Structures are given as structure tokens and as C-alpha cells.
Amino acid sequence: MTHPVPAAPMKAAWIERYGPPQAITVRETAMPVMGPSDVLIRTRASTVSLPDCAFRSADPFIVRFFAGLLRPKAPIPGGAVAGEVVAAGQEVTRFSVGDRVFGTTEPNPSAMAQYVALAEDAPLAIMPDALDFGEAAGLTYSFLTAMPFLRDEAKLQPGQSILINGAAGSIGTVAVQLARHMGAEVTAVCSARNADLVSSLGADTIIDRHTSDFTNVEAAYDVIFDAVGKSSFSACRRALKPGGIYLTTTPSFAILWAMLTGRDKQGKRGKLATTGLRPLPDKARDMLLLSELVAEGKLHGVIDRVMPLEAIAEAHRYVEQETKAGDVIIEMP
Numbered sequence: 001m002t003h004p005v006p007a008a009p010m011k012a013a014w015i016e017r018y019g020p021p022q023a024i025t026v027r028e029t030a031m032p033v034m035g036p037s038d039v040l041i042r043t044r045a046s047t048v049s050l051p052d053c054a055f056r057s058a059d060p061f062i063v064r065f066f067a068g069l070l071r072p073k074a075p076i077p078g079g080a081v082a083g084e085v086v087a088a089g090q091e092v093t094r095f096s097v098g099d100r101v102f103g104t105t106e107p108n109p110s111a112m113a114q115y116v117a118l119a120e121d122a123p124l125a126i127m128p129d130a131l132d133f134g135e136a137a138g139l140t141y142s143f144l145t146a147m148p149f150l151r152d153e154a155k156l157q158p159g160q161s162i163l164i165n166g167a168a169g170s171i172g173t174v175a176v177q178l179a180r181h182m183g184a185e186v187t188a189v190c191s192a193r194n195a196d197l198v199s200s201l202g203a204d205t206i207i208d209r210h211t212s213d214f215t216n217v218e219a220a221y222d223v224i225f226d227a228v229g230k231s232s233f234s235a236c237r238r239a240l241k242p243g244g245i246y247l248t249t250t251p252s253f254a255i256l257w258a259m260l261t262g263r264d265k266q267g268k269r270g271k272l273a274t275t276g277l278r279p280l281p282d283k284a285r286d287m288l289l290l291s292e293l294v295a296e297g298k299l300h301g302v303i304d305r306v307m308p309l310e311a312i313a314e315a316h317r318y319v320e321q322e323t324k325a326g327d328v329i330i331e332m333p
């Protein structure tokens, strides 16, 4: 069976030069070239995340070392993709035309387009029936970030206590569900407007970040996961139990110094992890795990809003405000 695949062209988001949200436009471009072990996916949904905004604006400057010094090497942005397989190379065995799939094009952005070509051994999995395309794209970004933090870095155990800062964000909403699934006692930090949402995801205790300082406790948590990277190890140290770990998603000299110096006298330590740089086979295994957890009803996506591809600049502007709860989804035409 084959699906009709247009010869050319396709619509895609496009970043010619680094800049503010209006630097991202929509244009027609050539279809991706497929190899014998690739599948061609008709994209139905992708996401806009804070890292996408950082790669669009080249802020922080360090992204230029990965994405292109003077201008983006890959003009089509986006990592997370959910859609249908419309063609499969002759060596492909894992997927068939018509499969609903989700995954990531990382480390090469290209997902914000009507069609995406991906190797069959890329981080790509069949979507469980329970998922729609928007949820699938959102979960891909947030699960591939949150899971390695909790499982591989925190080594979270049943009965341990974890505090999650930024619990209403993309990564936070998945981290709360995963921590609960792992049997931990979950304290979540968010604004009052998001308290009901975060409670419904399984948080045992909610702290309103506008009225309370979550660091103002002593030896309360085995793990502090700062999903939005707004605090610091030094501010959180007192709130950690002896032997506890502070994990953050964002780099700073302070956290790099904490990693260099290692554990303090009470065995407390701080760590930054870079989940985007994990080996592709590890991410591919985690896509299968994500599929299983969703099929078992252990995890679901949280969608803030769905926007059309034509509103991509507006979506970037909105995500940069850092007020979204869950994911911003872009639907492909």
C-alpha cells in the first residue's frame, strides 16, 4: 500500500538568520531526500519549546557552536514529530506505510515541515492508540528530557521525596507523572493558577511559588529537580537531605563548579544533565518505553494550545513568555 506523496514542494518553517520570533517564516521548500533505510513521515504535529526559541535566537551564544556560527546550518527548526508513514525505503523492516509514529529528528532539526525523513533506527516508535498527534509530539520532547533526569541522574526510588520546580511546564508536567509512577513522594512548585492541573497529574503537595519560598526548609528532599532551571544548588542545598541531589536543566558557572567540586560534607551534590546530547540508541529505547507507559495509562500529554504552522512566529513569541502550562503544539497543514 502506498499513500500519495507529492513530488514537491512542501511547506516548512524556516530560519534564514538568527533573530527574534519574526525571524521565523513559512516557505515552500524541497521534499526531504529518503535513503533505503528511511521512512518518510507526513507530519501532523510538532512542538515549540524553549530550546527551539534558543536555537532561533542563538541565545545563549553557545548554540551557534552546535547550530551554525553565523546562520543556522539547518534552516528548518523543530525536533519532535508525530505523523503517518507515507513511504518506506526498501531496507525498512520496523515500519510500514500507514503507521502512526512519533519521535525526534534530533540532533538534526527538521521536524517543523509537512514531511520528514527519518532512519528507521532513529528515536521513532509506533504511537499508542490512546494518543493524538499533538500529545504525541509534546510527550516526545518532555519525556526524552524528564525521564533521564529522574531515572539515570536522580536514580529515583520508591518512597523517596522529590521536589519539582517548574512543575507546570512541559518537562515538569511529565516529571510529576513519572516521579509518581516511580513511587516517590512528590512536591510540586508552580503558580496557583496551575495548582489543580499539577495536582491532577499526581503531585502530593503543591507549593505556590509566588507566596512561598520552597528552599526555606531543612533536609526535606532526596531530590530537587529544577525542570525550568530558575533556582540554584546553593539556594537549594539546605532543603536537600544528606546525600541528596539537586538537578537542573540549565547551564550556569555555579552548577558547573558544583559538578567539579563534587559532594559536600553531607554528601549533597548538584548536577546539570544534557539530555539532548544522549546517544540516539538510548533515545530510541526511551521512545519504546514512552509508548508502553502511555499504552498502560501511566502518562499523558498536557497541551496548553494548538496553533497552525502559519502562526509559528506567534507560537515562538508565546513560548518565550514562559507562562505556558504543558506543550504548545503546531499542527501541519
Ligand SMILES: NC(=O)c1ccc[n+]([C@@H]2O[C@H](COP(=O)([O-])OP(=O)(O)OC[C@H]3O[C@@H](n4cnc5c(N)ncnc54)[C@H](OP(=O)(O)O)[C@@H]3O)[C@@H](O)[C@H]2O)c1
Residues within 6 Å of the ligand: 049, 050, 051, 145, 165, 166, 167, 168, 169, 170, 171, 172, 189, 190, 191, 192, 194, 209, 227, 228, 229, 230, 248, 249, 250, 273, 274, 275, 276, 277, 319, 322, 323, 324, 325, 326
Ligand atoms: N538540559 C537539557 O538537556 C534540556 C533539554 C530540554 C530543555 N531544557 C531546558 O529546560 C527548561 C524548561 O523547559 P520547559 O519546556 O519545561 O519549560 P516551559 O514549558 O516553558 O515552562 C513554563 C512554566 O514554567 C513555570 N515558570 C516560569 N517561570 C518560573 C520561575 N521563575 N520559577 C519557577 N517556575 C517558573 C511557569 O509555571 P508556573 O507559573 O505555574 O510556575 C510556566 O508555566 C528550559 O530552560 C530549557 O532550555 C534543557
